[in-house]
Every structure is written in structure tokens, then in C-alpha cells.
Amino acid sequence: GTPYYASPEVWKDKPYDNKSDIWSLGCVLYEMITLLPPFRANSMQQLSQKVVKGIYEPISSHFSTDLKEMVKRLL
Numbered sequence: 001g002t003p004y005y006a007s008p009e010v011w012k013d014k015p016y017d018n019k020s021d022i023w024s025l026g027c028v029l030y031e032m033i034t035l036l037p038p039f040r041a042n043s044m045q046q047l048s049q050k051v052v053k054g055i056y057e058p059i060s061s062h063f064s065t066d067l068k069e070m071v072k073r074l075l
Contacts, residue, residue, distance in 0.1 A: 003047060004037040011048045026074025033059050033067070039075060 005027040007020035030038040041047040044073035050056070052075060059068055 003044065004039060006051065008052045008054075011051050022074055026071055029074060030056070030059065032072050033063060033071070038071075 005024045007016055009016040009020055027038055033054035034057075039047055039050045041050055056075065059071060
């Protein structure tokens with residue numbers, strides 16, 4: 001897949017399981033809402049750091065608190 005949807009476990013080169021699929025679902029949901037991937041960077045190293053630290057721009061306040069919380073929990 002795309003590095004934009006790779007979970008922190010993958011970036012850390014650690015074993016991964018179905019939690020990585022949940023992470024990817026969160027990435028897809030975020031992109032469906034914002035039309036952008038949640039983690040964007042100018043290099044793979046920067047992308048890795050953002051993913052591992054969970055740094056992403058919050059979705060707009062136009063969306064419900066429940067939807068924002070779901071995205072947060074998936075990511």
C-alpha cells in the first residue's frame with residue numbers, strides 16, 4: 001500500500017496485526033472527510049515521525065464531535 005496509510009508498527013519495523021488495519025481505516029476515513037491524507041510530509045523520514053507521534057491536523061469543527069472522536073480513536 002501507500003506509505004500514507006502505513007501504521008506506526010510498520011514504520012517502526014515491528015510486527016503488526018489487525019490493529020494496523022484499523023489504523024488504515026482511520027486514514028481512509030480522515031481522507032474521505034478532509035480530501036487529504038492525515039499524515040503529510042516532504043520526506044519519508046518526516047512522514048514516519050508524524051505517523052509514529054500521531055501528529056495530524058484536526059478535522060474541521062463543521063463535523064460532529066462523534067466523528068472527530070472516531071477518527072481520533074482509529075488513529
